[in-house]
Amino acid sequence: MAANTLASVTYSTMQIAGAAIGGAVAAIFGAQIALVVDSVSYGLSAMLLWRIASPGPPTHEIAAGGGWSDLVEGLRFTLRQPEVGPAVLVKGLGQLGSIDVIAAALAARVFSLGRDGGGSLGLLWAAFGVGTILGPPVGNLFHRNTTETIRRVIVGGYAAIALGWLLIGVSPWFPLTLAAFALRGLGGSLNWVYSDILIQMRAPGRFLGRVFSINLAFFTLVVSVSAVISGALLDRPGVDPGRLSLWFGLLSLLPLAVWWSAVRRPAKLGVGQER
Numbered sequence: 001m002a003a004n005t006l007a008s009v010t011y012s013t014m015q016i017a018g019a020a021i022g023g024a025v026a027a028i029f030g031a032q033i034a035l036v037v038d039s040v041s042y043g044l045s046a047m048l049l050w051r052i053a054s055p056g057p058p059t060h061e062i063a064a065g066g067g068w069s070d071l072v073e074g075l076r077f078t079l080r081q082p083e084v085g086p087a088v089l090v091k092g093l094g095q096l097g098s099i100d101v102i103a104a105a106l107a108a109r110v111f112s113l114g115r116d117g118g119g120s121l122g123l124l125w126a127a128f129g130v131g132t133i134l135g136p137p138v139g140n141l142f143h144r145n146t147t148e149t150i151r152r153v154i155v156g157g158y159a160a161i162a163l164g165w166l167l168i169g170v171s172p173w174f175p176l177t178l179a180a181f182a183l184r185g186l187g188g189s190l191n192w193v194y195s196d197i198l199i200q201m202r203a204p205g206r207f208l209g210r211v212f213s214i215n216l217a218f219f220t221l222v223v224s225v226s227a228v229i230s231g232a233l234l235d236r237p238g239v240d241p242g243r244l245s246l247w248f249g250l251l252s253l254l255p256l257a258v259w260w261s262a263v264r265r266p267a268k269l270g271v272g273q274e275r
Helices: 002-029 031-050 067-078 086-095 099-110 115-140 149-170 174-202 203-233 240-252 253-263
Strands: none
Touching: 002 031, 002 067, 002 115, 031 203, 031 253, 067 086, 067 203, 086 149, 086 174, 086 203, 086 253, 099 149, 099 174, 115 174, 149 174, 149 240, 149 253, 174 203, 203 240, 240 253
16 A cells, blocks of 8 residues: 555656646747657656666566466456456546546637646646645545445545536636646546555455556556547537536546445455455
8 A cells, every 4th residue: 555655646746746847848938848858858767767676587486378368367357356357447437538638628728828828738737736646645534444445435536536527617717727637636546546455455466467457458548548539529619628528527427326336335355355
């Protein structure tokens, strides 16, 4: 749990600082210079990663088999476990609607600050980052390291996501929109961290890596499809970022309802039990 919280806080700090710096650079110098600075930052990140010492080869015996067969075995395990399978879907189902596309559209069309809306885009992402950094501390107030309480935190995350979308859709003021972005980020952070904890509690170590890879694959698929659909919808006449955000808010009520009904049923212990 501590590692998940640390990862979330590190990401959130990067989100706040990076968004503020990137927005300022884009607002003052334009998008092209911002992209150059972004490219340089990737080079610096690669240099820092290069300095990390490798833990070395594993000391335990690795079962024979190929990568594809291992992945299929992990997928079968995920589908057969009533607690692991739903937890794998949590992150992806929190991405029903592209916050990236909406943020860019709001910055360019509605709350344009700086050159090409770069200033407002940076502030929107900084607010989102504030929400993500608050997620784990808020969640820690309500869970007791049991499956039932963690599932309740996930329900709260879905509720924050839906409410954030709805506030984005109706907000006529930029400060309220920033608060709505923070709330949307908080909900996503709760679901990200606590779905990972739920997977760690229920999946045995020999399957853990494969379960997390399936988890991230589903998340990436939903994010990609949501971005394409969101962009296509915004290109249609009569569809603005506010109206589209309202649709996403209503759509986000579906996973909220599913998890709310799941919380009302007692959890079934899976292979990993309450680890």
